[in-house]
Amino acid sequence: MTRTRTLGTLAVVVGFLAFVEFTSGVLQGYYTPMLTDIARNLGIHDADVNWLEGTQLMLSALVVPAFAKLGDMVGHKRMLLISTAVTAAAALVLPFTDSFGVFLAAWALMGFYVVWLPLEIALIWSRSRRMEGRSSITAKAAGLLVAALEGGAIIGALVGGALIDVLPLTIVLLVPAVLIVICFFVILFGVKESPEPTGGIFDTVGLVLISLALVCFTGGLSLLRLEGGLTNPWSWAVVVLGVLLVIPFVFWELRCDDPLIDVRMFRSPALGPVFLTAGLFGVSVLGAQAPLSTFARTDPSVYGYGLGTSGFATSLIIGVYLIAMIAGALLFPTVARAATPRLTLMGASVLVGIGFLLFLPFHDTYAQVITNMVVVGLGSGALVAALPAAAASAAPASQTGVATGLTNSVKTVGGAIASCVFGIALLHGVTSAAGGAEGTAGSLAGYFTVWIVCGVTALAAAVILVFVPKNAFTDRSVEVEAAPAI
DSSP states (O other): OHHHHHHHHHHHHHHHHHHHHHHHHHHHHHSGGGHHHHHHHHTOOGGGHHHHHHHHHHHHHHHHHHHHHHHHHHOHHHHHHHHHHHHHHHHHHGGGOOOHHHHHHHHHHGGGGGGHHHHHHHHHHHHTTTSTTHHHHHHHHHHHHHHHHHHHHHHHHHHHHHHHTTSOHHHHHHHHHHHHHHHHHHHHHHOOOOSSOOOOOOOHHHHHHHHHHHHHHHHHHHHHTSTTGGGOHHHHHHHHHHHHTHHHHHHHHHHOSSOSSOGGGGGOTTHHHHHHHHHHHHHHHTTTHHHHHHHHHSOHHHHSOSOOOOHHHHHHHHHHHHHHHHHHHHHHHHHHHHSOHHHHHHHHHHHHHHHHHTTTTOOSSHHHHHHHHHHHHHHHHHHHHHHHHHHHHHSOGGGHHHHHHHHHHHHHHHHHHHHHHHHHHHHTTOOOOGGGOOOOSOOHHHHHHHHHHHHHHHHHHHHHHHTSOTTTTSOOTTHHHHGGGO
């Protein structure tokens, strides 16, 4: 009876957290069909939409390791509440501003929602510490949370696409903000704090060093997009400075007893390629979302390319893509058993590469874009499921959680850099509208650049995985203990 009561209490907590992840999924799918409408409301080019995505992803890359560490130290629920409050406040700013600077800052702060899933899984793991079958319970709970997230992403994309066609943008942008506010109270009243926080000293120096490096790097990329920026040596100097600032961060982390990011893992012959693959994968799975949406919304009768789809028709493309991702994730374990995890990772990367390269000859019709996105989605879904599992299998038994967290952080950094680069590519040679007026759509050459970069980086990831030791992702005796981190 005690075990049943304890499991029942945990099930209630998981139910509340599933609602939070459903909201997270809505945020990931809801805005994509309306990015062109947002650009018109702010008076910016489609190319500038990538800066929204890039700044949010870069902030996310900083938030995940910092909040995950603070969650262990002071309590996972506390950090979950703080991140939800920041996300809600930022979302409430979006409907009431037409300033690109203000919108950009609020959009970036919304990136705090990326810490929800890691904190939730850590909270469930800590609350089930005295239960029999703790690993299995946590793994099943994590599966439910991910299912809620994917469901929210599909529903968010469809609802967002439908609403933007019939309601003013201000009202449409209020919907997710209200949902996030509800999430805050769900966590506040429905979730209990994780027991026995570890305490300790936070690696503030490490956070400051990596923040400076990323800010300089992305700041340099933003200078490159300005008129004459590509030929201005100072713009490139800031980019190089951002890269060089990574060096003192690495030296500090190597000396730190409790580092923010354990950089030693990047030396592993098995983990190093997995992290690099995650970064290259982030280029397409995160960096290409905005360009795909704005390309679909571009009117071919005005610019000579694009699909000219409505918000809802664009959301259907996203919905099909997400369904293909779910199918790829579900097929991964079966294919991995029939082949090997390493070969499955390579095959998934090849699928992503082929799917994006198919855009080069086939991008003129709705059916062609849907077909390409299904191919990309199958490979992307398998990689989403496979990369954390591969990292957990290849990592030391005591550091599986750190390894899986790093795959997410590296993937986010890859997506952030790609978003900035794609913004520059789409802005270069912006197409003029009919009648010679200045156009707002991204250039066709820019879209070709996006597709080529996404395709080549995915194929490069497949090549990199060839050099991974063949037994790197095989089962271990501690496999069950690694499952919660997955």
